[in-house]
Amino acid sequence: MLLEMNVKLRRGHFDLSTQLSVGDISVGLFGQSGAGKSTLLGLIAGTIQPQSGHIALDGKILFDSRKGIVMPREQRPIGAVLQIDCADATETVRDNLTAAYYRTLKQRRLFKPDHLINLLELGTNLDQPIERLSVGERQRVALARSLLKSPKLLLLDETFAAIGHGYRSQLLPILKRLQDEFGLPVLYASQSLGEILELTDQLIVLEHGQVLRSGSLREVAKQQGILRYLGIRQIDNILPVSIRSHDYQAGCSMGDSFGLPLALPLRPQFAIGSQSQVSIRANDIALSRAYIDGISIQNQLKGRICAIIPSGESLIVQVDCGGTLLVEITPGACQSMALREGDVVYCLIKTHAIVYLAELDTLPYQRIVSHGDGYYYLNNAGVDTNSVLEYRY
Numbered sequence: 001m002l003l004e005m006n007v008k009l010r011r012g013h014f015d016l017s018t019q020l021s022v023g024d025i026s027v028g029l030f031g032q033s034g035a036g037k038s039t040l041l042g043l044i045a046g047t048i049q050p051q052s053g054h055i056a057l058d059g060k061i062l063f064d065s066r067k068g069i070v071m072p073r074e075q076r077p078i079g080a081v082l083q084i085d086c087a088d089a090t091e092t093v094r095d096n097l098t099a100a101y102y103r104t105l106k107q108r109r110l111f112k113p114d115h116l117i118n119l120l121e122l123g124t125n126l127d128q129p130i131e132r133l134s135v136g137e138r139q140r141v142a143l144a145r146s147l148l149k150s151p152k153l154l155l156l157d158e159t160f161a162a163i164g165h166g167y168r169s170q171l172l173p174i175l176k177r178l179q180d181e182f183g184l185p186v187l188y189a190s191q192s193l194g195e196i197l198e199l200t201d202q203l204i205v206l207e208h209g210q211v212l213r214s215g216s217l218r219e220v221a222k223q224q225g226i227l228r229y230l231g232i233r234q235i236d237n238i239l240p241v242s243i244r245s246h247d248y249q250a251g252c253s254m255g256d257s258f259g260l261p262l263a264l265p266l267r268p269q270f271a272i273g274s275q276s277q278v279s280i281r282a283n284d285i286a287l288s289r290a291y292i293d294g295i296s297i298q299n300q301l302k303g304r305i306c307a308i309i310p311s312g313e314s315l316i317v318q319v320d321c322g323g324t325l326l327v328e329i330t331p332g333a334c335q336s337m338a339l340r341e342g343d344v345v346y347c348l349i350k351t352h353a354i355v356y357l358a359e360l361d362t363l364p365y366q367r368i369v370s371h372g373d374g375y376y377y378l379n380n381a382g383v384d385t386n387s388v389l390e391y392r393y
């Protein structure tokens with residue numbers, strides 16, 4: 001799948017001038033309120049027409065102002081769950097979904113209506129007209145309808161927020177599977193970087209209708225000042241973990257990350273062998289020169305210091321433990337330990353300093369971050385720009 005677009009649109013006082021391409025990987029469309037995310041999705045879906053430019057999907061023209069081509073939205077091989085649902089609201093849920101299913105060519109069908117009705121818990125709403133549904137229910141119907149279309153690209157506009165957080169943990173694995181198994185990438189628009197990063201670390205950052213930057217969060221973060229725009233305050237580590245066992249007596253779930261064993265907060269609901277992502281604040285990790293016996297801290301990860309980077313009043317110590325960990329310490333601690341690049345150290349991490357990314361929303365603030373070896377901590381509820389910490393590669 002390759003979506004290419006280069007369009008211009010003026011709507012009231014708002015100018016959108018956007019050039020982008022989206023390939024086979026799911027991408028997060030990040031931008032603050034009014035940046036133009038919904039407008040951009042509407043242009044791709046065909047609910048809004050640009051004044052000039054072109055949009056093509058896999059070489060097929062969806063819009064071309066010079067050639068006078070406008071493909072109607074029903075014919076675009078795109079599934080869209082937009083904030084304004086274009087469905088006929090007087091139609092029942094059943095009729096709406098059945099019509100979407102039968103409009104899709106037999107050989108292209110990926111899902112059966114019953115499967116999605118069960119998955120999205122629409123069984124009790126089947127005979128109701130869409131106009132009598134709640135906002136979240138309508139969004140679930142729109143998602144089912146979009147998937148029944150077996151699209152080449154799925155557009156979601158802040159869908160997790162609209163659909164209700166209870167469905168997020170069910171939907172996320174489905175969206176990931178769509179990409180992995182069916183090659184269906186998602187373009188997910190959100191003001192919440194955390195929401196996006198649960199799905200993908202590929203970003204398009206939009207501001208005033210223009211693409212400010214695109215790429216992985218790590219690449220995006222290289223642009224000076226962008227972390228402030230993203231609302232990044234402190235450095236955090238994000239680690240992929242595989243759940244290995246649950247030790248009820250010890251009160252821990254055991255996992256491993258980069259081949260290193262980790263004692264995690266106990267979550268018996270996580271299946272053995274399942275993958276998760278955890279975050280650890282850089283300033284929640286302590287360093288020791290030696291393995292310490294007789295200490296309550298359960299995780300002591302051995303690694304080698306790759307770099308010591310001054311960052312404001314702190315030092316960021318980059319430690320290679322198999323994967324990279326960023327540890328924030330004071331210059332005084334560094335001096336008293338006489339730390340140098342190349343030294344072997346142990347990273348000490350309390351089990352309860354480890355947070356599952358999937359549980360971010362239960363925290364009173366938003367923690368967010370990058371994958372790979374760039375790591376950040378975000379707070380969406382008002383960014384104190386004086387305390388913004390930028391890590392440069």
Ligand SMILES: Nc1ncnc2c1ncn2[C@@H]1O[C@H](COP(=O)(O)OP(=O)(O)OP(=O)(O)O)[C@@H](O)[C@H]1O
Pocket residue numbers: 011012013014031032033034035036037038039040191
């Ligand atoms: N129908 C319209 N007519 C004129 N201007 C519009 C219309 N719809 C949106 N706009 C303007 O276009 C700009 C971008 O709106 P858009 O909804 O695309 O932003 P957004 O990034 O999705 O914001 P949010 O996250 O708040 O939904 C806004 O300044 C808005 O005022």
